Amino acid sequence: MQRPRIQRWAAFSADPDGGNPAGVVLAADTLAVPEMQRIAAEVGYAETAFVSGVGRARDIRYFSPIAEVPFCGHATIATAVALADELGDGVFTFSTPVGPVEISTTSAAGGRTASFTSVEPWVEVLPADALEAVLALLGLSASDLDPGHPPRLAFAGNPHPLLVVEDPAVFDGFGFDPVAARALMDAAGWPATIIVLHERALSEWEARNVFPVGTLSEDPATGAAAAATGAYLRATGAVSPPARVRIRQGRHVGRPGVLDVDIPVAGGITVSGAAVRID
Incomplete structure (x- = not known):
């Protein structure tokens, strides 16, 4: 089993000093809730995403520094781009606490972007x-x-x-x-x-x-x-x-x-x- 890796991303910006910072923890399969909460507090961003599973269908949970959050859009964008760096562009499906969310990534000269479709609003x-x-x-x-x-x-x-x-x-x-x-x-x-x-x-x-x-x-x-x-x-x-x-x-x-x-x-x-x- 891979050890969890903590990455830091800025979402909704092509500039690391813009947009919203998010933590992304890949291979979080072995982490219990208290450890996820501890890591999110240490990262200190509005939310950190914890990803488990393999391939293009993953489970994901989101923690602020003080509590679990049902859904986080900017951490979803960051996570998809992080996974696309490893697996290539295309469609990912995240199983979130509020239901399945589909997200796709594409690349152009200006960098990589991602799009997610929300649950029924x-x-x-x-x-x-x-x-x-x-x-x-x-x-x-x-x-x-x-x-x-x-x-x-x-x-x-x-x-x-x-x-x-x-x-x-x-x-x-x-x-x-x-x-x-x-x-x-x-x-x-x-x-x-x-x-x-x-x-x-x-x-x-x-x-x-x-x-x-x-x-x-x-x-x-x-x-x-x-x-x-x-x-x-x-x-x-x-x-x-x-x-x-x-x-x-x-x-x-x-x-x-x-x-x-x-x-x-x-x-x-x-x-x-x-x-x-x-x-």
Whole structure:
């Protein structure tokens, strides 16, 4: 049996200093949960993926520095590119805690990219008390929200409260207490991020994702949230599928990244991006 190898990748960027860092542990078959949690804490990234099995069908689990996460898009992208480095481009199937996820990789002059299709998403009205709590956390009011894009709870692997802020200065300027954010998210059962969006132009959005975990407070590039955003845009009629939108994220934390989101008429949302080895 191979010994586990810890790799570090940046997902949703071709620059190691951009996008969202992810740990990738290949040949994790012998690792127990406490050891996976310990390694994720030592790596210190938002998530580390632990992969077991052989070939193009693998089991995968995701751990933040403090807890297991049901699904993580940027670590999925990083893992697929890491495996493609060994096995070549093509289609991989990951068995995740939320169900099977298919992901494909391709290579071009600019490097290698990967695309995953989420599990079946859903979108619900965000309860009034939850919306009030999120607005209070961010120091926003209902008047700061874009009237054309109502708040929702969106799922494409993880449930995310999602708000759209109309004014770019308000979007850039909001802040939050990470301790209060963690308490709110734990109490509400939101294991991943709070999505805050701003519509930059036709088919182009900017995202900030609240994610207080370890030393982090805001996630640089969030694949699962991008999939949930695609589901939200489809469910609210903000796009006419099939459609593609681009999400920019990470500028506010100094790690800009790009996520391309393909929104079909029905079914899972496809999220694509580059990944590059950090070490």
